[in-house]
Amino acid sequence: MNPYLSKLQTYPFEKLRQLLAGVTPNPAYSEVKLSIGEPQHETPAFIKEALIGGLGGLSSYPSTIGQPALRRAIADWMEQRYGLEGINPDTQILPVNGSREALFSFTQTVVDPSKGYVPIVVSPNPFYQIYEGGAFLAGADVRFLNTLPETNFGFDYSSLSEDEWRRVQLMIVCSPGNPTGKVFDLDDWKELFALSDKYGFVIASDECYSEIYFEEGKPPLGGLQAAKLLGRNFDRLVMLSSLSKRSNVPGMRSGFVAGDATILKQYLLYRTYHGCAMSPAFQTASIAAWQDETHVVANREQYCKKFASVTPMLGEVLGVSMPDASFYLWAKTPIADTEFARRLVADYNVYVLPGSFLAREAHGVNPGAGYVRIALVAPLEKCLDAAERIRQFTQQL
Numbered sequence: 001m002n003p004y005l006s007k008l009q010t011y012p013f014e015k016l017r018q019l020l021a022g023v024t025p026n027p028a029y030s031e032v033k034l035s036i037g038e039p040q041h042e043t044p045a046f047i048k049e050a051l052i053g054g055l056g057g058l059s060s061y062p063s064t065i066g067q068p069a070l071r072r073a074i075a076d077w078m079e080q081r082y083g084l085e086g087i088n089p090d091t092q093i094l095p096v097n098g099s100r101e102a103l104f105s106f107t108q109t110v111v112d113p114s115k116g117y118v119p120i121v122v123s124p125n126p127f128y129q130i131y132e133g134g135a136f137l138a139g140a141d142v143r144f145l146n147t148l149p150e151t152n153f154g155f156d157y158s159s160l161s162e163d164e165w166r167r168v169q170l171m172i173v174c175s176p177g178n179p180t181g182k183v184f185d186l187d188d189w190k191e192l193f194a195l196s197d198k199y200g201f202v203i204a205s206d207e208c209y210s211e212i213y214f215e216e217g218k219p220p221l222g223g224l225q226a227a228k229l230l231g232r233n234f235d236r237l238v239m240l241s242s243l244s245k246r247s248n249v250p251g252m253r254s255g256f257v258a259g260d261a262t263i264l265k266q267y268l269l270y271r272t273y274h275g276c277a278m279s280p281a282f283q284t285a286s287i288a289a290w291q292d293e294t295h296v297v298a299n300r301e302q303y304c305k306k307f308a309s310v311t312p313m314l315g316e317v318l319g320v321s322m323p324d325a326s327f328y329l330w331a332k333t334p335i336a337d338t339e340f341a342r343r344l345v346a347d348y349n350v351y352v353l354p355g356s357f358l359a360r361e362a363h364g365v366n367p368g369a370g371y372v373r374i375a376l377v378a379p380l381e382k383c384l385d386a387a388e389r390i391r392q393f394t395q396q397l
Helices: 003-007 012-019 045-053 055-059 068-082 098-110 130-137 162-167 186-199 223-229 243-247 261-274 280-290 294-318 337-348 380-396
Strands: 093-096 120-125 141-146 168-174 202-206 237-242 255-259 328-332 371-375
Touching: 003 130, 012 337, 045 055, 045 280, 055 280, 068 093, 068 223, 068 255, 068 280, 093 098, 093 261, 098 130, 098 168, 098 202, 098 237, 098 255, 098 261, 120 130, 130 141, 162 168, 162 186, 168 186, 186 202, 186 223, 202 223, 223 237, 223 255, 237 243, 243 280, 243 294, 255 261, 294 328, 294 380, 337 371, 337 380
Parallel strands: 120 141, 120 168, 168 202, 202 237
Antiparallel strands: 093 255, 237 255, 328 371
């Protein structure tokens, strides 16, 4: 067996299952799951119709590079969303089966273990667990940059030594962040680009939450957009995006990677052997989704209503405030995060995810300990009901 498999830790939701083993939820309350970041809004009808209309494509093998019409639709969306005129859909865009699959396979493509040292992948902490798993299975070590409230969830680059930075081959950033909702501003990107220029590592910008924000006309800044604003090209830089959150189609596993054409050429080669071409029917449905913004605005409106209602309620007892973007609240708990999550299920049948499950101890601290992640993915009424239960529970502690 691959020896790197032994480095993989139990996935957070399996840890949650183990934590809750033997817990009987209070039957007086209906179950509300705010533990997993799975969109629960209805998939737009026109996307379903496009999917059905594309079923004729099942009689053919799909190409790894994807249909030209899909890459063109993505390029048009990127121009509209980020002002990236002239992006080449033939060399700078690759459709993928969701950002999760792409984050893993992209890491396998980029990491080079033949340099005479153990490569390093840098990850935020807390983090999406695929960052770590992809790095380990590529033969790399992982170094974590803690994101803490006292630094506004920004990175302390000095926490890595000069020797460590010289071994970095890939840095993954998540903006808007999971779980904090932190959005990189232009100064953040400028600082990160300077490090990439100095040490030569690749930047992968995970932007799967980019379309969940709270003020129309003020969307989060993207990595490629920041490069353009700073007068840079896309050397050593890619972004990853997805339809899952934007269009409420997590079951479609549809997204894309865009940026450095030289890297994407090699990534396409890897994917050709990897056998991960997107279903023709999903490609047809994805074209329809990327070409429409009306449903995205309506989706955001639902999240805006939930955050506007729930945040003040939980702010009174857990001190939460509005994130920059995304659909999570990152709440500090008055007791251990694991105990908070366990007792909340037992007493009120509400599920949240302990923050310590999303992080690793680094630089002497687990930055997720003492927090829970609350995903406001359920309908408004359920989120309000859950928030009231969380408030009652916290007041009793």
